Amino acid sequence: METLFINDLKPLLDAVAKQMELYVPKKSGDYYVFSRYDKQGDKGFEFNNIRTCTPIKEFLLPVCELAATTPGPFQAKDIKPFAVFGLKDCDLRSIAILDKVFSEEEFEDPFYTARREKMFIISSDCSDPAESCFCNLLDGRPFAESGFDLNVSQAADGFIVEAGSQKGKDFVKKYSQLFTTVPKAVMAERDERRAQAQKQLQENNAELAFDRSVKEIVEGSWESEVFDAEAKNCIECQACTRICPTCHCFYLYDTKQKDYFAKMKMWDSCMRMAYAAVAGGANPNKVLGDRLKHRLMHKFVYFLDRYGMNMCVGCGRCVDGDAGGIDLREILKKLSQEHKGEGKKKARVAK
Amino acid sequence: MNQNPYQPINGEIVDIIDESPTIKSFVVVTEQPFKFETGQFVELTLPGEGEAPFTPSSAPDDSEKVEITIMKAGRVTALLHECEKGQKIGIRGPFGNGYPVDDFAGKEVYIVGGGVGLAPIRSLFLTLVGRMKDFKSVVCRYGARTPEDFIYKKTLFGPWQQIKGVDIKLTVDEADGGWKDNVGVVTTILSAKDVKVNNAVAVVCGPPIMMKFATLKLLEFGFEPKDIYLSMEKNMSCGIGKCGHCMLGKYYVCKDGPVFTYEQVKQYPKIWD
Numbered sequence: 113m114e115t116l117f118i119n120d121l122k123p124l125l126d127a128v129a130k131q132m133e134l135y136v137p138k139k140s141g142d143y144y145v146f147s148r149y150d151k152q153g154d155k156g157f158e159f160n161n162i163r164t165c166t167p168i169k170e171f172l173l174p175v176c177e178l179a180a181t182t183p184g185p186f187q188a189k190d191i192k193p194f195a196v197f198g199l200k201d202c203d204l205r206s207i208a209i210l211d212k213v214f215s216e217e218e219f220e221d222p223f224y225t226a227r228r229e230k231m232f233i234i235s236s237d238c239s240d241p242a243e244s245c246f247c248n249l250l251d252g253r254p255f256a257e258s259g260f261d262l263n264v265s266q267a268a269d270g271f272i273v274e275a276g277s278q279k280g281k282d283f284v285k286k287y288s289q290l291f292t293t294v295p296k297a298v299m300a301e302r303d304e305r306r307a308q309a310q311k312q313l314q315e316n317n318a319e320l321a322f323d324r325s326v327k328e329i330v331e332g333s334w335e336s337e338v339f340d341a342e343a344k345n346c347i348e349c350q351a352c353t354r355i356c357p358t359c360h361c362f363y364l365y366d367t368k369q370k371d372y373f374a375k376m377k378m379w380d381s382c383m384r385m386a387y388a389a390v391a392g393g394a395n396p397n398k399v400l401g402d403r404l405k406h407r408l409m410h411k412f413v414y415f416l417d418r419y420g421m422n423m424c425v426g427c428g429r430c431v432d433g434d435a436g437g438i439d440l441r442e443i444l445k446k447l448s449q450e451h452k453g454e455g456k457k458k459a460r461v462a463k
Numbered sequence: 464m465n466q467n468p469y470q471p472i473n474g475e476i477v478d479i480i481d482e483s484p485t486i487k488s489f490v491v492v493t494e495q496p497f498k499f500e501t502g503q504f505v506e507l508t509l510p511g512e513g514e515a516p517f518t519p520s521s522a523p524d525d526s527e528k529v530e531i532t533i534m535k536a537g538r539v540t541a542l543l544h545e546c547e548k549g550q551k552i553g554i555r556g557p558f559g560n561g562y563p564v565d566d567f568a569g570k571e572v573y574i575v576g577g578g579v580g581l582a583p584i585r586s587l588f589l590t591l592v593g594r595m596k597d598f599k600s601v602v603c604r605y606g607a608r609t610p611e612d613f614i615y616k617k618t619l620f621g622p623w624q625q626i627k628g629v630d631i632k633l634t635v636d637e638a639d640g641g642w643k644d645n646v647g648v649v650t651t652i653l654s655a656k657d658v659k660v661n662n663a664v665a666v667v668c669g670p671p672i673m674m675k676f677a678t679l680k681l682l683e684f685g686f687e688p689k690d691i692y693l694s695m696e697k698n699m700s701c702g703i704g705k706c707g708h709c710m711l712g713k714y715y716v717c718k719d720g721p722v723f724t725y726e727q728v729k730q731y732p733k734i735w736d
Contacts, residue, residue, distance in 0.1 A: 179467070179469035179470075180469040180470040180471065181470075182508070182510040182511075183473070184471070185466075185467060186467060186470055187466060187470075213704075216704075219468070219703040219704055219705070219718065221703075221705060222467055222468075360707070361707035361708070362706045363700070363706065364469065364514060364706065366508060366510065366511050368511035373511040374511075375469055375471075375508065380706070380708075387698075388697070388698050388708055388709075388710075389698060390537075390698050391515065391537025391538075391539070392534075392536045392537070392696075393536075394671055394696070396733045396736040413713070414712060414713040415713075418713045
């Protein structure tokens with residue numbers, strides 16, 4: 113991998129912005145959100161030591177978009193190249209998950225792939241994981257080694273820039289005058305920072321060291337009462353699924369426009385009451401606790417069975433965003449404990 | 464498949480047949496040829512109003528026309544029931560996997576249906592009898608709520624019963640004065656002697672509760688779960704395994720079904736809900 117050094121981020125961002133639209137993190141309250149990069153710097157760009165609050169899927173699956181028209185046909189339009197700065201390893205893994213679903217051979221979503229192909233990804237190391245981050249439980253790390261075009265690691269006196277794709281290599285070649293070689297001490301500093309962030313994550317999540325895989329814990333919980341109990345705090349705001357970078361359910365609906373009919377595609381949530389209901393009235397997930405169970409089963413069992421990976425990257429956005437205070441980690445802990453007490457529970461039931 | 468999987472192709476309703484008080488069949492002609500396999504489903508769009516999934520009830524060899532039988536059950540189906548001949552309509556698909564008819568060769572095909580569940584079964588039935596010599600027999604057991612709720616009355620009560628190799632028995636939940644046949648739910652006309660289980664496949668389609676009890680009965684007769692084909696009803700929407708509404712365990716009913724063997728889905732709870 114091509115590894116280079118740059119003293120300041122501004123020339124790098126300016127160079128990207130010269131080629132395409134660029135979105136960068138800026139602070140909004142306690143969190144980071146994405147904002148269009150402005151060379152004047154008056155939009156408040158800030159290097160994010162942690163993931164943004166909003167999910168990356170926004171760039172690939174808009175909240176609502178036109179999917180078809182009558183009269184038609186309507187086709188996905190060519191998208192102009194765009195770049196996003198400040199993605200973390202969890203974000204890159206969330207894109208890999210969405211790719212599995214939307215770039216699937218024979219069943220491709222042309223609207224997704226049009227954007228995906230034009231997205232220039234600049235990731236960065238996570239030097240300050242949040243209390244809610246638990247990526248280490250799901251094979252994630254606070255730094256990325258693949259899945260990006262460029263990756264940026266912050267050091268005391270500058271930034272290490274790595275090119276991870278042909279697009280990235282072409283970019284650093286074109287702007288080679290911006291970069292110098294990486295001083296050896298800076299590489300060592302990066303290793304040290306990365307190790308420190310990993311340690312912090314492990315400490316934060318010491319209680320999440322399970323004796324079996326998350327899949328086994330969740331899969332074995334069909335009869336568990338934990339979901340109904342946890343759902344008592346749920347106010348059905350659906351924030352958990354909207355803010356989740358991997359949740360990708362959508363709803364197709366038809367509308368009348370002035371001179372055409374439109375079929376729209378809009379984010380949906382499996383936590384919504386009528387989500388799985390059919391016209392005849394049947395609904396396998398009428399009960400809120402069952403919907404919560406389905407959400408976890410999809411993330412940790414079904415998706416894994418189907419695509420060979422968990423549909424959760426442990427970014428903790430759902431923990432931060434949940435108005436009812438439902439914490440995925442707490443649910444997993446409770447299910448794990450229940451698992452351990454399984455023998456005892458069965459004996460109780462038998463009485 | 465269409466380049467944009469969400470884009471319907473244009474069609475027009477050219478005929479409407481009243482089947483029962485709540486069920487109508489719509490004959491749709493499409494601008495482009497529309498090929499499907501029996502048991503696959505389509506998404507029918509009423510432009511500007513909405514879309515809903517249906518399994519065509521016509522035989523798949525007729526690419527000029529697609530016939531779709533629709534029960535008035537929700538918002539879109541109620542609007543469709545108000546449509547008249549000439550109504551422009553959109554159609555997406557076909558989606559998913561239908562009945563593996565070639566695998567049924569040399570066997571007895573035991574079809575159990577209820578209510579509007581006869582719609583996909585009609586497509587299968589017409590496919591089977593179109594090449595009857597390939598199968599040992601086609602045995603149908605079919606129930607409706609009342610005699611007037613039967614669909615395809617003209618063919619069901621007459622010509623179909625005359626086809627050589629076909630054995631049809633009917634039942635109703637509630638009889639009226641003219642009904643001379645069996646009264647009771649469909650499982651009451653299933654008998655272990657209907658077919659030789661070790662050389663038969665079963666096909667079940669109908670309301671979930673009927674499918675559940677019919678499946679249990681078939682298992683009791685000795686059918687292997689892999690030989691029981693179920694046409695699952697879930698909230699299929701996108702048709703390509705993405706939007707998530709029709710998930711049944713790890714499966715997307717729209718893409719991996721709607722026809723499943725019981726073997727595939729039996730591991731999951733609540734498949735009948």
